[in-house]
Amino acid sequence: MKGTQLGEFEELVLLVVGVLYPDAYGYGIRQEIMKESRRNVTIGAVHSALSRLQDKGFVKSEFAEATHERGGRRKRLFQITASGKRALETNHQLRNSLFDRISDLALKGLNFEGSF
Amino acid sequence: MKDSSSTYQPPKAADRFLRWFCREELLEEVKGDLFEYYLLERKTKSEWRAGISYWFHVLHFLRPFALKRKIQDSNFNIMYKSYFKYAWRNMQKHRTNTLMNLLSLGVGMACFIFIFIYIKGELSYDKFHNDSDRIHRVVIDLFESDGGILPDATTPPALAIALQRELPEIASSTRVFPKWGRKFLIGANEDQQYFEEELIQTDSSFFDVFSFPFIHGEPKTALDAPDKMVLTRSMALKYFGRENVLGETLTIYGSNNQVKRISAVVEDVSEFSHFTFDFLTRLNFNNIDNNWGWWNYYTYVKVNQDTDMRALGGKLLGFYESARPDQERYAPIYTQAITDIHLKSNLKWELSVNGNMDNIYIFGALGVFVLLISCINYLNLTIADSLKRLKEIGVRKVFGAHKKSLISQFLIEALLTIIFAIVIGGVFAEALFRNMGDVLGRNVSMLQVENLQVFLLIGLTGVVFGILAGLYPALHMSSFKVASAVKGIVSKSGRSAKGLRKTLLVIQFSISTIMIVGTLVVFEQLKYVQNSDLGFESEQVLIIENSRRISNQETFKAELERIPAISRASVADGIIGGLNWTMTVGTPNGVLMNYVVTDPDFIDAMGFELLEGRNFDKERPTDAQGGNLIVNKKALSDLGLTMEDVGKPVPMFSNGDSIINGTVLGVIEDFHFTDFKSEIKPFAFVYRTNTKDYSYIKLNSTNIGQTLTQIEEAWNVASNGAPFEYYFLDETYASLHVQEEKLSNILLYLTFLAVFIAFMGMFAIANMTIKDRLKEIAVRKVLGASVTGVSGMITTKFLALVLVANIIALPLSYYLMSEWLSGFAYRTDLGPLIFTLALGSTLLVAWITVGYQSVRAALINPIRNLRQD
Known part of the structure; x- marks a missing residue:
């Protein structure tokens, strides 16, 4: 099962791929991530994550028609695969179930002074 | 839109760079994304700033996933990888062979490395001096009894002075007077005194010739006054517990105590030096600057740049003849490069055991x-x-x-x-x-x-x-x-x-x-x-150093002989096989005679057998004067005497015109006192009643431990606090080889x-x-x-x-x-x-x-x- 873990940034990219469907491509994904998470991401980082996701089989891709605004270059459009969906669900469930198990007391603890 | 896409062009160099490193199949989408990004940037930013941002993002594609798989893909590399794989498999398959191969190669390699580094060390002696190629030792050989020449490292004290005065090639010269077996009692105060051996007495020009690295002080002023002293770092630490001890004083205790001011601290002398020292002081003997008779100084010179050493060598003999008009014959005088001394010089009285x-x-x-x-x-x-x-x-x-x-x-x-x-x-x-x-x-x-x-x-x-x-x-x-x-x-x-x-x-x-x-x-x-008969009984002879500190040596000897395990005790001013003196004996043809000053018990204690004549006698005061000698057979024949002449006065020393007679009192068998590389040389014993440097103790017991304790007790009573330092005569002989x-x-x-x-x-x-x-x-x-x-x-x-x-x-x-x-x-x-x-x-x-x-x-x-x- 090596290599099928979903990293934090990968998960983010994967989610955005789903959100932007059917028009998820590198630059668009980056813009969306920057808009939603307000963190600065380079195009290279997104491409790198996409390539890793594809290697793991979580996304598949194909070239779209050439458009004018890209100087005649084609986009590569990404789409979540079944296993990608499963990975997202697993992560989601894991987080939710863990979050649900946190007691109220522990969450209150967050208000303690100097905890950070 | 059409306008913007044609007007705005991202930096070309960045594109070229991208094309150079990026994988072909990724290039299109990547370039497309980057282009889109660039257009957006250009809307709000100047061309220059957008260019920078573009470059920034291009460089961010330098990630493994985007790089061309140059290395993995080439046939060349796959083959080499497989060669390594096969090599490795082969080594594992033939384990015994591999092990033998590696072991024997490894051992061979180790020997070679070991010897290489050892030799490199031996060859690097004395190279640490600045201009070591310009530093030379001047030596004068001695004549031996048979007219042969004894290569000798020592020179008279007048030589260095005269060389500097007469020969323009000599930039500086200095004399080195080593310990000659002496020990110096040195202390910062009365409570803290140590016996030190490595004290060299020298001239103020010492650091003009040699360059031992200084820690504190200046080479120029280090020895410019007679009461100044230079010491090494470890000596500074030993006596004062710190390095910077400039201005402190140390006292050399003796019949008259000398107080020395410390003027410099140098690094400990490198092990790659042919002589070593812990202390340097100024020479303080009177009338040595014109003395050509004492052969116990070493002369070092530094020559000028570009001096032709061969030409200088040619001038030396002429110089020596004019400096000593009184001589009849002149022994060879020559220079030795300081860097050659350790390996190539094998003279009598080298400052340390040299390599070969x-x-x-x-x-x-x-x-x-x-x-x-x-x-x-x-x-x-x-x-x-x-x-x-x-x-x-x-x-x-x-x-x-x-x-x-x-x-x-x-x-x-x-x-x-x-x-x-x-x-x-x-x-x-x-x-x-x-x-x-x-x-x-x-x-x-x-x-x-x-x-x-x-x-x-x-x-x-x-x-x-x-x-x-x-x-x-x-x-x-x-x-x-x-x-x-x-x-x-x-x-x-x-x-x-x-x-x-x-x-x-x-x-x-x-x-x-x-x-x-x-x-x-x-x-x-x-x-x-080791098994050769040395010509006397060298076993079980104990030598105690510092014996000069005993005021009455006769009492001490008597005290020792009361210990049953001691068969005989004696004193002498040298060590057979280690340290003896030389003089010229006989006239008109002098014999270079090795000699040691002893007391009458020495011959017995060491088991020398008298072939002819008699031993020294305490009852005859004349034995302790003049040229009364006990010699070995070689000396007798070199002097041109026979057994018949023993006991009769023969001409022995010439002093100007007058000839002084001496007597050979006894003759002993030849014995070894040098290494086995040279023939046995003439040797003489001389009897004097003064205090001597070394005590010789002949033991007749195998229970050495107990006897040593007894000797030490006697020593402590008599020695005025000097340390009990002893060794066996055998060790001296062993060290010859x-x-x-x-x-x-x-x-x-x-x-x-x-x-x-x-x-x-x-x-x-x-x-x-x-x-x-x-x-x-x-x-x-x-x-x-x-x-x-x-x-x-x-x-x-x-x-x-x-x-x-x-x-x-x-x-x-x-x-x-x-x-x-x-x-x-x-x-x-x-x-x-x-x-x-x-x-x-x-x-x-x-x-x-x-x-x-x-x-x-x-x-x-x-x-x-x-x-x-």
């Missing part, structure tokens, strides 16, 4: 030999191995391997082995250094920076050599014809490889035999030296290793030969051959090789070792026993290594080797 250039050559040759043997081993095993890999080569060729690629495959295998061997060698060498520090006389580690450099250098040479050594098998194996290779037919070249293998085995064993003979001869000579001792030790190790490697090689070769012939052996056995017959067949061949090696090596070693022995005036015989021993031992070990395997092979049930075909 011959030994350097011997060690160097041995290092190369051992390395050679191990390389031959490697070559032999690789060739032997290659013959077994014919099929592999054939198949490779069938599948299209070029000759070139086969060569590189074998070279990589060679290289891999060599690199492993170098690492192993480095580890072994470190182990050697750790264990042999006492043999070397200094501490060396591979981890010292300069040695690490040497190691890397040797490693690099090793790799180059490895490539060369691997080249033969590589070329050889790649040259087989495909068809014959696949069939496993050993072609003519295979036979020539076996011929080469035999030759190499013979060379290995010749070297081993020579080394065995060498070791045996050196040990024989040492044994001879330190160089030979060192040689024999290193030789023993190296010979052992060389023989070990050679036999490991033979073992492996025999192992392979037998494996090749298992079927033949089986067939022979089926046809009725006996075990002895079969094993004999194999063993004889190897024994024949060893025999050939011996036939080559024995005469050669006879020649070499007689050369070495001829350096000794007294030497052991090169008897046949040594050579028989060498021959016998090599044959025996060869017989065991091969015989064991062959018998084992012959004992195997023939069916096991025959049933497969």
Whole structure:
């Protein structure tokens, strides 16, 4: 099962791929991530994550028609695969179930002074 | 939109760069995304800033996923990777062979590294001085009784002054007056005093000539006043507990205490210096600047730049003649480069035990030999191995391997082995250094920076050599014809490889035999030296230093002789075999006479036998005056006297015109007081009643521990607090042959290793030969051959090789070792026993290594080797 873990940034990219469907491509994904998470991401980082996701089989891709605004270059459009969906669900469930198990007391603890 | 896409163009250089590194299949989308980004940026930013951002994002594509797979994809790399894989598999497949190869190469490498670093150290003596090529020692030889010349390192004190005055080539000169066996009681105060030996008295110009590194103080002013003193860092720490002790004072205690101001602290004297010191003070003797009679100073000069040393050498004799018009004959006066002193100078009264250039050559040759043997081993095993890999080569060729690629495959295998061997060698060498520090006389580690450099250098040479050594098998194996290779037919070249293998085995064993003979001869000579009758009873003689501190030595002696285990006690001003003085005796033809001042008990205590005449007598006060001597036979004959002249006055000293008579009171047998390299020299004993430096105690008990305690008690009563420092006379004699001792030790190790490697090689070769012939052996056995017959067949061949090696090596070693022995005036015989021993031992070990395997092979049930075909 090596290599099928979903990293934090990968998960983010994967989610955005789903959100932007059917028009998820590198630059668009980056813009969306920057808009939603307000963190600065380079195009290279997104491409790198996409390539890793594809290697793991979580996304598949194909070239779209050439458009004018890209100087005649084609986009590569990404789409979540079944296993990608499963990975997202697993992560989601894991987080939710863990979050649900946190007691109220522990969450209150967050208000303690100097905890950070 | 159309406008913007055509007007705005991202930086071209960035695009080119992207195209250069980015994978082709990614390029389109990446460029598209980047372009989109750029257009957006340009809307809000200047071209320049957008360009920067564009570059930033381009550079962020320098990630593994986007890079072109140049390295992984090329055929070249895949092949090399597979070569390494095969090399590794091959090493694992033939574990025994690999282990032997690595061990023997590693051991050879270690020996070589060890010797290389040792020699490098020996060659670097005195090079740390600035302008060391301009520093020279001026020495004047002495005349010996027979008119011969005794090379001598000492000079009169007037020489340095006169040289500087008369010869313009001399930039500066300085005199060094060493301890001459004295000890100095030095202290910062009354409570904290130590006896120190390493005190040199010298001139203010000491640091003009030498450049010992300063920690505190200035070379110019270090010794510019008579009461100044320079000391080393460790002495500063010893007396004051800190380094900067400028301005502190130390007192040299004696009949009149001298208070010295510390003017400089220098680094501890390097072990690569031919003389050492802990303290430097100014010379404080009167009237020495014109004294040509005392031969106990060393003269060092620094010459001007570009001085022709040969021309200067020519001028020296003329200078010496004009400086000493009173002399009739002039002994040679010459210069020695300071950097040559340690290895090439072997004069009387050197400042420390010097090395020996011959030994350097011997060690160097041995290092190369051992390395050679191990390389031959490697070559032999690789060739032997290659013959077994014919099929592999054939198949490779069938599948299209070029000759070139086969060569590189074998070279990589060679290289891999060599690199492993170098690492192993480095580890072994470190182990050697750790264990042999006492043999070397200094501490060396591979981890010292300069040695690490040497190691890397040797490693690099090793790799180059490895490539060369691997080249033969590589070329050889790649040259087989495909068809014959696949069939496993050993072609003519295979036979020539076996011929080469035999030759190499013979060379290995010749070297081993020579080394065995060498070791045996050196040990024989040492044994001879140690067991020789020195001419007197040197055993169980205890010498106590600092005896000058005893005010009444007669009482002390009487006190000692009351101890039952002491048969005799005496005092003298020198050490037989260690320290004696010389004077010219006899007229008109002077004899350079070694002498020691003693008391009358000395002759008895040391067991000298009087052949003629009588011993000194306490009751006759005239014995303790003038030229009344007890001499050895050599001195008697050199003086031109016979036994008849003993007891009669003979002319002994000339003082201007008047001749002073002296008497030979007694004659003793010749005895050794130098190393065995020189002939026995004239020696005389002189009786004086003054206080002397050394106490000699002859013991007659084996219970040394108890006797020593008793002696120490007596010493403590009489010695005014001087420390009880003693040693046995035997040790002095042993130290005369330190160089030979060192040689024999290193030789023993190296010979052992060389023989070990050679036999490991033979073992492996025999192992392979037998494996090749298992079927033949089986067939022979089926046809009725006996075990002895079969094993004999194999063993004889190897024994024949060893025999050939011996036939080559024995005469050669006879020649070499007689050369070495001829350096000794007294030497052991090169008897046949040594050579028989060498021959016998090599044959025996060869017989065991091969015989064991062959018998084992012959004992195997023939069916096991025959049933497969």
